[in-house]
Amino acid sequence: MPDKRDVTLAVNGKTYAVSIEPRRSLADVLRDDCGLTGTHLGCEHGVCGACTVLVNDKPVRSCLMFGVQAEGKVVRTVEGLADGDTLHPLQQAFWENHGLQCGFCTPGFLMLAAGALQENPDMSDDDIKDVLSSNLCRCTGYQNIVKAVRLAAREMRARTRA
Amino acid sequence: MNWIGRRLPRLEDPALLKGGGSYVADRASKAAAVCFVRSPVARGTIVDIEIPSDGIIFTGRDLVDVKPIRPILHRPDYVAIGQPVLPVDRVSFCGQAIAVVVADDPALAEDVAEQVFVDIDVADAIIDFEAALALDATPVHPDAASNVLVEGRMRTQGLDKAFADAAEIVTLDVRSHRQSAAPMENRGGLAEYDAASGRVTLTASVQMPHMLRTGIADTLGMPESDLRVIAPDVGGGFGQKMSLFPEYVVLVWLARKLKRSVAWIEDRRENLLASAHGRDQAFSLRGAFAGDGRLLGLDADLRSNIGAFSCYPVTCGVEPLMAFAELPGPYDFAEYGVRSRGVTTNTCMMAPYRGVSRPTLTFSMERMMDVAAKRLGIDAAEIRRRNLIKTFPHRSPTGLVYDEGSYLQAMEVALDAADLPAFRERQAAMRERGQYLGVGLSVFSERTGYGTPAYAARGMEIVPGYEIVDCSMDPSGDVVLRIGSSPHGQGLKTSLAQLVSDELGIEPQRIRIISGDTDATPYGWGTFASRSMVIAGGASKLAAGKVAVKLKTIAATLMETSPDNIELKDGWARVSHSNQAMEIGALARAAYHQSHRFKGLLPGLHESAVYDPGGTFSNACHVAMVEVDIETGGVRIERFLVAEDAGVLINPMIVDGQITGGVAQGIANALFEEIVYDDTGNLLTASFADYLPPTAAEIPEIEIMHMETVSPESVTKAKGVGEGGAIGAPAAIVNAICDALSPFGIELFELPATPQRIREALRRAGVATYA
Numbered sequence: 001m002p003d004k005r006d007v008t009l010a011v012n013g014k015t016y017a018v019s020i021e022p023r024r025s026l027a028d029v030l031r032d033d034c035g036l037t038g039t040h041l042g043c044e045h046g047v048c049g050a051c052t053v054l055v056n057d058k059p060v061r062s063c064l065m066f067g068v069q070a071e072g073k074v075v076r077t078v079e080g081l082a083d084g085d086t087l088h089p090l091q092q093a094f095w096e097n098h099g100l101q102c103g104f105c106t107p108g109f110l111m112l113a114a115g116a117l118q119e120n121p122d123m124s125d126d127d128i129k130d131v132l133s134s135n136l137c138r139c140t141g142y143q144n145i146v147k148a149v150r151l152a153a154r155e156m157r158a159r160t161r162a
Numbered sequence: 163m164n165w166i167g168r169r170l171p172r173l174e175d176p177a178l179l180k181g182g183g184s185y186v187a188d189r190a191s192k193a194a195a196v197c198f199v200r201s202p203v204a205r206g207t208i209v210d211i212e213i214p215s216d217g218i219i220f221t222g223r224d225l226v227d228v229k230p231i232r233p234i235l236h237r238p239d240y241v242a243i244g245q246p247v248l249p250v251d252r253v254s255f256c257g258q259a260i261a262v263v264v265a266d267d268p269a270l271a272e273d274v275a276e277q278v279f280v281d282i283d284v285a286d287a288i289i290d291f292e293a294a295l296a297l298d299a300t301p302v303h304p305d306a307a308s309n310v311l312v313e314g315r316m317r318t319q320g321l322d323k324a325f326a327d328a329a330e331i332v333t334l335d336v337r338s339h340r341q342s343a344a345p346m347e348n349r350g351g352l353a354e355y356d357a358a359s360g361r362v363t364l365t366a367s368v369q370m371p372h373m374l375r376t377g378i379a380d381t382l383g384m385p386e387s388d389l390r391v392i393a394p395d396v397g398g399g400f401g402q403k404m405s406l407f408p409e410y411v412v413l414v415w416l417a418r419k420l421k422r423s424v425a426w427i428e429d430r431r432e433n434l435l436a437s438a439h440g441r442d443q444a445f446s447l448r449g450a451f452a453g454d455g456r457l458l459g460l461d462a463d464l465r466s467n468i469g470a471f472s473c474y475p476v477t478c479g480v481e482p483l484m485a486f487a488e489l490p491g492p493y494d495f496a497e498y499g500v501r502s503r504g505v506t507t508n509t510c511m512m513a514p515y516r517g518v519s520r521p522t523l524t525f526s527m528e529r530m531m532d533v534a535a536k537r538l539g540i541d542a543a544e545i546r547r548r549n550l551i552k553t554f555p556h557r558s559p560t561g562l563v564y565d566e567g568s569y570l571q572a573m574e575v576a577l578d579a580a581d582l583p584a585f586r587e588r589q590a591a592m593r594e595r596g597q598y599l600g601v602g603l604s605v606f607s608e609r610t611g612y613g614t615p616a617y618a619a620r621g622m623e624i625v626p627g628y629e630i631v632d633c634s635m636d637p638s639g640d641v642v643l644r645i646g647s648s649p650h651g652q653g654l655k656t657s658l659a660q661l662v663s664d665e666l667g668i669e670p671q672r673i674r675i676i677s678g679d680t681d682a683t684p685y686g687w688g689t690f691a692s693r694s695m696v697i698a699g700g701a702s703k704l705a706a707g708k709v710a711v712k713l714k715t716i717a718a719t720l721m722e723t724s725p726d727n728i729e730l731k732d733g734w735a736r737v738s739h740s741n742q743a744m745e746i747g748a749l750a751r752a753a754y755h756q757s758h759r760f761k762g763l764l765p766g767l768h769e770s771a772v773y774d775p776g777g778t779f780s781n782a783c784h785v786a787m788v789e790v791d792i793e794t795g796g797v798r799i800e801r802f803l804v805a806e807d808a809g810v811l812i813n814p815m816i817v818d819g820q821i822t823g824g825v826a827q828g829i830a831n832a833l834f835e836e837i838v839y840d841d842t843g844n845l846l847t848a849s850f851a852d853y854l855p856p857t858a859a860e861i862p863e864i865e866i867m868h869m870e871t872v873s874p875e876s877v878t879k880a881k882g883v884g885e886g887g888a889i890g891a892p893a894a895i896v897n898a899i900c901d902a903l904s905p906f907g908i909e910l911f912e913l914p915a916t917p918q919r920i921r922e923a924l925r926r927a928g929v930a931t932y933a
């Protein structure tokens with residue numbers, strides 16, 4: 001068995017000390033070592049985006065990054081999106097607009113959108129659709145995902161202005 | 163307050179949105195990891211399997227006592243073949259599991275699997291199913307005389323006369339290439355061994371948990387009561403997760419053998435290679451048309467590539483026999499001749515995929531209507547008007563009885579919304595500028611919610627169809643519904659809660675629905691074939707209705723009136739025309755704690771109901787408007803309209819979601835997705851870089867309109883709606899592409915209509931395109 005390395009990860013504001021093989025993907029580390037199974041794996045080759053998390057605020061495909069590379073970085077997963085019992089505006093908008101069916105792709109889309117809106121809160125509707133086309137969903141036909149993110153973006157802008 | 167008809171946000175969602183969903187992989191991290199060694203070749207004899215000394219590895223030789231998976235149809239034209247869970251002597255398709263490795267974690271299991279050396283004496287594989295039909299073709303299965311494993315035939319008496327009388331005979335050869343349902347969550351199973359009881363709990367990403375339990379118990383020869391199957395949150399299925407796969411049998415076998423918990427989580431490559439495919443079909447049609455455009459008769463030769471094995475429980479008859487029975491679709495004609503064959507090849511097994519045959523058959527009929535219209539100089543909508551079913555119930559040439567629908571009206575509604583005159587003007591103007599717009603129609607019927615008679619008619623040994631629902635109200639007035647359906651993204655729990663709310667007069671939030679656990683639900687058939695809202699919905703309504711009757715009797719006793727005077731609404735039982743009322747929770751408590759007061763009633767509030775309907779037809783018209791780039795062959799969808807009739811909508815938001823998602827898969831079928839093998843049977847599309855599901859950039863907004871024909875064939879008045887989107891879209895899109903390219907006289911009959919195929923057609927028509 002390849003040697004393990006001790007790594008400390010900062011995920012959703014908590015510190016996780018894990019001992020992991022260098023070949024282990026960040027997705028596997030989050031899921032199996034940190035117990036954060038909200039991050040899903042749909043392809044493990046970087047196409048579907050189900051595994052998207054934020055690393056230092058940027059959306060990253062956690063199946064394409066090694067866990068050891070996350071040392072010293074700040075990771076945010078879908079479990080860290082809501083504020084306690086209050087859903088994040090993106091989660092709320094997905095709920096109200098039927099932006100999910102089986103829910104398997106949903107964490108990836110939420111984190112992708114959260115990262116993109118954090119970087120540019122003023123994305124145009126077209127930009128939003130463009131960004132969302134990085135991930136795959138097999139159930140919804142995307143329409144409601146795009147709509148939910150557009151509405152959430154509006155809501156988030158209104159809140160920052162208020 | 164009525165709950166039916168409201169766009170209630172789904173009760174399922176909060177957990178899923180917070181990362182709290184629980185899919186099988188989320189439960190598997192403590193189990194030993196299982197990895198399958200798969201055949202690198204499509205056909206050959208296993209000479210030797212060399213296994214490394216330091217791993218836990220099993221091959222077919224270790225599982226010789228396990229029966230093969232051998233689904234049966236009772237038809238003289240069906241040849242049953244067995245699929246060994248791990249083969250001993252030969253491999254039949256590339257990706258077939260031939261050995262299994264157990265290790266501490268998945269990465270280690272893969273390391274060991276890589277050291278397993280398989281020596282196979284490779285034989286020439288039979289990949290092309292048209293070639294497999296040749297009289298001198300080598301049989302894929304030595305125990306079957308030919309490669310045709312199932313065949314349906316019929317011919318009405320007047321068919322020859324219809325062709326003799328025809329003013330125009332339209333002949334076409336249609337090809338649908340192979341596709342994968344490709345749910346975002348791959349397959350996977352966790353088999354947990356309980357040392358105390360010797361039972362195994364298999365948690366798996368499946369659509370039919372009870373069927374899986376029966377199938378595995380039969381195959382392993384174990385008591386069915388020793389197995390519990392759980393379908394947890396399931397990340398999409400679309401038919402792919404209906405079947406009994408060898409991997410699940412092996413998992414349960416391993417758990418019992420090793421007396422430990424084992425888990426297999428499939429990766430995408432395995433899913434594309436070795437789960438199940440569909441839609442690999444070639445249809446040859448001849449239509450006899452009268453001069454006024456009426457279809458007099460249809461003669462069809464239908465071939466479906468069923469792959470290397472027959473899927474359990476629905477068998478390899480599922481595509482060919484559905485095509486056989488339902489090809490006439492929404493059209494009213496009497497004379498029909500058909501030969502429909504399922505052909506085996508050395509490729510991955512065919513299993514149901516959303517729509518099963520109907521995308522291809524709708525594509526065939528709708529292309530034929532357009533071609534006939536052009537030849538006869540009739541408008542595309544007009545030829546349909548003249549042929550659509552208008553009187554109900556309608557009996558098709560194959561004996562199917564269509565309940566009331568709105569075939570014609572749906573088309574008119576869609577056409578109105580599409581504003582064709584304006585489109586034609588724009589189309590003409592753009593053509594002047596060298597831009598090619600086109601519009602395409604697709605009208606179809608979607609047989610949904612059918613019970614046992616439909617499956618029995620196919621001769622299935624295992625006849626699915628009914629649903630049983632248990633409904634109980636606890637002493638606080640909250641309700642638990644136990645269902646045999648097994649939803650995996652359809653929002654069924656929300657829809658059923660709305661339905662039951664109206665029966666019992668309580669809020670949907672007070673109704674908990676338990677599904678996907680064979681220890682906790684009545685035997686049922688899971689979720690597939692657009693059946694759950696109709697059948698599980700029907701049984702839920704009936705069961706809840708019985709509870710309601712009991713509640714009213716109790717209320718009437720306590721408030722000294724007759725049950726007919728009681729109305730259950732908003733949490734209260736009210737006596738009509740009076741101020742008297744009792745909370746439903748108080749009635750429930752009385753039912754359990756004061757049962758001695760209610761003469762003639764059994765204590766408690768627990769009722770069961772069964773529903774086994776004959777089936778009902780939804781219908782729809784799709785209209786696609788596209789622009790084709792004649793240099794690149796690329797297609798952009800400008801507008802996509804759906805006029806759908808699925809009866810009464812329980813939750814319109816969920817219905818629209820089903821339609822939109824289905825249309826997206828239909829668009830994928832029309833333009834993008836294709837499973838490709840090379841000549842030796844090696845899969846060339848084993849990743850999402852090669853097999854191309856569309857993204858948000860390719861799927862336009864879908865404009866949906868609803869019709870609402872109320873059918874007596876469904877107690878909830880709802881018809882099924884799960885598959886229609888996928889059924890209708892390919893035909894509408896390709897008809898639109900052909901309309902766009904009509905200046906070049908191009909007619910396409912192949913799915914998907916990829917840029918390469920469109921460019922090729924353009925080049926053949928003498929148009930310069932990018933090579």
Ligand code: FES
Binds near residue numbers: 048
């Ligand atoms: S699982 Fe990482 S991109 Fe698909």
Ligand code: FES
Binds near residue numbers: 102103651
């Ligand atoms: S909701 Fe199922 S894959 Fe997106």
